[in-house]
Structures are given as C-alpha cells and as structure tokens.
Amino acid sequence: MQFWKVHGARNDFVLVDETEEEVVPESDKPDFARWACDRRSGVGADGVVFIRSDPPSVEMRIFNRDGSEAEFCGNAARCVVKYVTEVRGENVKILRTLSGAHRVEVQGGWIAVEVPEAEIKKVVELGYEVDAGVPHFVRLTERDPIHDFGGLTDEAKTIFSEYEPKGGVNVTYAAPSVDELRVRTFERGVGWTPACGSGVVAASLVYSEIFGPFEEVSVRTAGGCLRVSLSDGPLLIGRAEIVYKGELRGDWRENTDHQRRRHSLSRSPSGRPRLQECR
Amino acid sequence: MQFWKVHGARNDFVLVDETEEEVVPESDKPDFARWACDRRSGVGADGVVFIRSDPPSVEMRIFNRDGSEAEFCGNAARCVVKYVTEVRGENVKILRTLSGAHRVEVQGGWIAVEVPEAEIKKVVELGYEVDAGVPHFVRLTERDPIHDFGGLTDEAKTIFSEYEPKGGVNVTYAAPSVDELRVRTFERGVGWTPACGSGVVAASLVYSEIFGPFEEVSVRTAGGCLRVSLSDGPLLIGRAEIVYKGELRGDWRENTDHQRRRHSLSRSPSGRPRLQECR
Incomplete structure (x- = not known):
C-alpha cells in the first residue's frame, strides 16, 4: 500500500490517493487513521487525508489521530493541492470537503485556499x-x-x-x-x-x-x-511540503504493535488494561 | 534516496542501507539525523541507523535526534538484524558497533542480541x-x-x-x-x-x-x-518491526522547513532567534 507524507506549516499528514481505486475500505478508515498517526509504530502524523482527484476539482476527506472525521483543515488543504499539482500533474481550482467547496489557487511556491468566512x-x-x-x-x-x-x-x-x-x-x-x-x-x-x-x-x-x-x-x-x-475570500495562503513516498511492508492490520496496543487498551472486568501474555 | 522505517519496542529508527554505496556523506550524517528525526517535517524517529551488511556480520552506526553518535542501542540492533534477514535475505551472526562486536541470533519471531555485561x-x-x-x-x-x-x-x-x-x-x-x-x-x-x-x-x-x-x-x-x-551473554531478546519503505522527494537539504528551523535557531547579536522574513 502506497502513501505520501506531507506537511503544511509543520501540521503533518499521511496522504492516501484513492483516485484510481479505494485503498482503505470505508469501515477501516478510522482504525487506519489511529494506526497511521502513531508516531512510533505507525507512520506518524496529525491526521490522514484520503483524496480523489477529478480536475478541475479534488475531494479531500480528513481523519484525526483518534479516528474521528473532521470537516476541513487549511493546512491539509494546501498539501492536497500541492500533491495533485506536482505529483499528479493536474490543475485544480476547487477543493471539495465535508464543509463544502473551497476555491484553491497555486501562486508560485505558495498555495491559496478559500477558508470559511470569519x-x-x-x-x-x-x-x-x-x-x-x-x-x-x-x-x-x-x-x-x-x-x-x-x-x-x-x-x-x-x-x-x-x-x-x-x-x-x-x-x-x-x-x-x-x-x-x-x-x-x-x-x-x-x-x-x-x-x-x-x-x-x-x-x-x-x-x-x-x-x-x-x-x-x-x-x-x-x-x-x-x-x-x-x-x-478570506484566503489562507502558505506553503506545503511533500516529504516522501512510502510503501507499507505487510498489512497494517497485522502490525503486532497496533494489535497489542488495541488489545491492551481493552479493559478487563476489573477495569485494569487487559495485557497480552509476554510470549 | 531510499530509507526504511523500523521500530523495536516502539523505539523507532530511520534505517539507511549503505552496503552498496554511501548514501549520506559522512559530514552530513549528523545534520541528516537532525532532519530525519523531526517528527513533523522530517520522517520522524528516535534515531537514524546506517548499516553495511557483510555476512556473517553487519555494521551498525547510530545517530541520536540531536545529531550525536551513540555507541550502541539494543532496540536498534534488533531492527538491523530483522532488516538484513528479511529484506536483504542474508544470515548474520555478528553485529559490529562502536561498542564492539555483539553476537546476534534470530529465534523465530524473536531476535536475540548480546548486550554489554551488567x-x-x-x-x-x-x-x-x-x-x-x-x-x-x-x-x-x-x-x-x-x-x-x-x-x-x-x-x-x-x-x-x-x-x-x-x-x-x-x-x-x-x-x-x-x-x-x-x-x-x-x-x-x-x-x-x-x-x-x-x-x-x-x-x-x-x-x-x-x-x-x-x-x-x-x-x-x-x-x-x-x-x-x-x-x-546477557542476551536482550525481543521483536522488531519493519513498518515501511520510503523514498525521499527531492533533496532533504533543500527542505525549506529544515532550513528555516536551522536559520531560525541561529542567534542574532541580541541573542534573540534570527527569523527569516515571512516572504
């Protein structure tokens, strides 16, 4: 499974491009976000963004570290526009999110994103x-x-x-x-x-x-x-960085540490964390 | 530039394989470690390990987040043995580090590393x-x-x-x-x-x-x-995980955030951090 590590003003994200096909099944998306955001045994990020590019627009969905889905994020939006422009070589003008459509524009090394009226x-x-x-x-x-x-x-x-x-x-x-x-x-x-x-x-x-x-x-x-x-607009204008492309090794669901931490975060009847045997 | 993200008991590392050729010049290694370990604008890790495999031994050098070089780390050692065994498909018995030679052994899913006498x-x-x-x-x-x-x-x-x-x-x-x-x-x-x-x-x-x-x-x-x-020995025995393979996009030295943070951490005559113009 391929992903990209991106950040906007040090607010960082794992970006998964689902334009050609769904990469993480819908029901797995929250758990994938919890795993991928784990800075030590996952990839490490503030959130995960799933995108579908359909020029002149691109759809962005964003999940937080705790697996919850957020409506919008200005820093993530810039990263998505940078990715679509530089990696996919496509030209987009509109970013679609749960909070609606946002005008976007590449201005040299800067990226402008229309943000909610303040x-x-x-x-x-x-x-x-x-x-x-x-x-x-x-x-x-x-x-x-x-x-x-x-x-x-x-x-x-x-x-x-x-x-x-x-x-x-x-x-x-x-x-x-x-x-x-x-x-x-x-x-x-x-x-x-x-x-x-x-x-x-x-x-x-x-x-x-x-x-x-x-x-x-x-x-x-x-x-x-x-x-x-x-x-x-108002427009939030800033830079974004594509740091690297990654290829997961093996199935993240099988990641022993993620299983162990999910298992150990489940509670035994006494309320204490239930810890796997040290096998 | 290719790297691997690995962890042993959630102590995580960026692994750079320099067996075929030097990937990060010696003089750049400390600065690369500082950049790569940055969890938001780099890859994110506790440290960076550079390896050269020469079966039946493998050489490991390890740099901390602050760019200093450490002699040895048991968690990193397991990751190196796992990588050489599973990704390079080679069999190693000895791990060479600044602290000397350490006996290593793969025991099913566990990896044993000889550690300094306590x-x-x-x-x-x-x-x-x-x-x-x-x-x-x-x-x-x-x-x-x-x-x-x-x-x-x-x-x-x-x-x-x-x-x-x-x-x-x-x-x-x-x-x-x-x-x-x-x-x-x-x-x-x-x-x-x-x-x-x-x-x-x-x-x-x-x-x-x-x-x-x-x-x-x-x-x-x-x-x-x-x-x-x-x-x-004593032997420290544990698991290790190879999480993903990464390919840096562009030259990490040009990474604007790394430059900005290096630039902003330099001091102006008054002692206040010298910050780049917001261009």
Whole structure:
C-alpha cells in the first residue's frame, strides 16, 4: 500500500490517493487513521487525508489521530493541492470537503485556499470571540507566543474551561509586531500546535479590526509563515511540503504493535488494561 | 534516496542501507539525523541507523535526534538484524558497533542480541547502582511503571540530579509481579521512553539478585515484551518491526522547513532567534 507524507506549516499528514481505486475500505478508515498517526509504530502524523482527484476539482476527506472525521483543515488543504499539482500533474481550482467547496489557487511556491468566512461575534474583557468556521477566543498579548508560550498555558486552560459548557473553544494568542502578527493556538482537545489555520484567520481579522483595516496580513507561526487575504475570500495562503513516498511492508492490520496496543487498551472486568501474555 | 522505517519496542529508527554505496556523506550524517528525526517535517524517529551488511556480520552506526553518535542501542540492533534477514535475505551472526562486536541470533519471531555485561556496583538506600554499559539507578516500586509513571517523575528527576555531577544516570523503575517484571526508564537527556534496552537488562539483574537467581527474566515495557537471558551473554531478546519503505522527494537539504528551523535557531547579536522574513 502506497502513501505520501506531507506537511503544511509543520501540521503533518499521511496522504492516501484513492483516485484510481479505494485503498482503505470505508469501515477501516478510522482504525487506519489511529494506526497511521502513531508516531512510533505507525507512520506518524496529525491526521490522514484520503483524496480523489477529478480536475478541475479534488475531494479531500480528513481523519484525526483518534479516528474521528473532521470537516476541513487549511493546512491539509494546501498539501492536497500541492500533491495533485506536482505529483499528479493536474490543475485544480476547487477543493471539495465535508464543509463544502473551497476555491484553491497555486501562486508560485505558495498555495491559496478559500477558508470559511470569519466573524467577530463578541468583544469581552480578555479578548474577542470569533467564529472562523470553528470557535476561537482571540487574545492579544505582548509576549512572543512562538517561543514564549509556556507561560500562557494556565490562562489558556482557564479560558478554555470557561467555554467548555458551550463545547469549548480554541484559544488563539496574537502578538502584533512591526510588520507581522505572531500567532499560536491552544487547540481544543489537542493543546498547543505549531500552526492552526483557523486560528491564524481569526487573529488576522481581529488585528485588521483594531489596527487596520488591512487587505492582507502576514502571520508568523511556530510552523512557518502564512498570509491571510481578508479582502478576497478570506484566503489562507502558505506553503506545503511533500516529504516522501512510502510503501507499507505487510498489512497494517497485522502490525503486532497496533494489535497489542488495541488489545491492551481493552479493559478487563476489573477495569485494569487487559495485557497480552509476554510470549 | 531510499530509507526504511523500523521500530523495536516502539523505539523507532530511520534505517539507511549503505552496503552498496554511501548514501549520506559522512559530514552530513549528523545534520541528516537532525532532519530525519523531526517528527513533523522530517520522517520522524528516535534515531537514524546506517548499516553495511557483510555476512556473517553487519555494521551498525547510530545517530541520536540531536545529531550525536551513540555507541550502541539494543532496540536498534534488533531492527538491523530483522532488516538484513528479511529484506536483504542474508544470515548474520555478528553485529559490529562502536561498542564492539555483539553476537546476534534470530529465534523465530524473536531476535536475540548480546548486550554489554551488567554489574551491580553499589546498593544504596533507595536502590541499586548498576553498570549496564551505561549507568542505571534501579529502583524497585509497587506502582505500575507502565501505566502509572507520572507520579514517579519528580523522584526520578531528584535521583537524576544527585548523579548529575557524575554525568547523570538513567533512572529505571521495576515492579515485580507474578510472572514478569514491569519496567520503565527515565532516560538521561530524554525523559520517559517506551522501552530502554539497557534499563531492562539492569532491572532484570537486580530482580534476579533479589528474587532469583533466574536464567531468564520476562519483562513488560510500555513498548511491548522483552526477555533477558542472564545465563548467556546477557542476551536482550525481543521483536522488531519493519513498518515501511520510503523514498525521499527531492533533496532533504533543500527542505525549506529544515532550513528555516536551522536559520531560525541561529542567534542574532541580541541573542534573540534570527527569523527569516515571512516572504
């Protein structure tokens, strides 16, 4: 079984091309995602994307590390467009996902992806409630959220827990500096990540509202540089990298470590993990 | 450039076969290790092993994530023997490393590797100072070090710091249960790891000294089951897995993220990280 390892702003994915044929049966997709994302005994990634290319559009489905299916991811979208363009040599304009159709465009080494409209819903004491397709609490800070985010963790957890009754929130810190915005997000269910696409868009909107208006905002994240075009879309613009092509050896379902960990995560009657015999 | 992703008890490695020719120039090997081990923009691994097979022996060199070269690693050794046996179809009896020659043997699905002799140097109040090729402080515990190790971290750090003036020590916790020993190690410079080969050997020696003597000890780690034959070698016996074959796309040196992170880790005169322009 063939796959590709790709990343956008250090948000990394296993990409499986199912254009010619289904490679992982539908019912196996969640378990494959759990296995493939395991960084030590699988391939190692934040998620798995399955694609079907049908120029001028391409379909992308994305599964998280826990096997759940997500609607959309800006970083994954760029990787898919880069793959279809450079590996399949095809030209695509539309990316189809569970969250609908998104305009995409290759701009030299950069890839632009139309992302859900972002809107400031409420201004509160500590920051801004923003809907960017997913809920964000944008907090302006003078600290450097890229290198100095450790000290922000407790506050981020406090803000997160206040919104937990309403399904929780992604807490995005933004530090305006001379010619760019430095952003890092404490993501719901994940924690700090190198670069959260919707967080970058939410922070750019608030930045433009207070200091702008700006047509385009240049954002630095721990995963690299992104740009947000607010006047057109909005568009999330960034790079993507195709790191390598892989060929699995043997059937991933037979992978002993995956079986052992699935087996050991099942609970014995006493509630303790049931561990296989050390044979 | 071709590589293989392998793991032994969830201690994972990028394997580069240089039998036919040098694949990564000597001077690039440390930098390649730093790039390849990066779990998001590289391949992702604990280390990189370079091998040259010359039956009945095989040479293994191993580089850590930080680019430093290590002398030996039991988990990596099993992966190398599995690769030479199953992928190259060759029969090897001796593994050559910086720490010398090690007897190796394939036993069905298990692989036995001769590891450095282990010796209890001193018995102190909290545990046992053991030389297993590398220094270990073995501490017996009633807690389950596989699932319940969080609570042991502070103590492990305290013990580690007491030995820091003497170069530090790996702190290995061992919990004897009915028919097996449960072991986890707080490794020098790394922290908790799924399975440390020398830690498993050190703990087995102490276990045999107190409750034995035993010819062979069965050990459960967070990375799976290992066995230690004390009467013969000693031998560290365990499984290994070849997960996939990979083909890098383009030159890893040109990998923009690796360049960006190397560039951004260089310091400007003020001491702050020097960050590339967000172009």
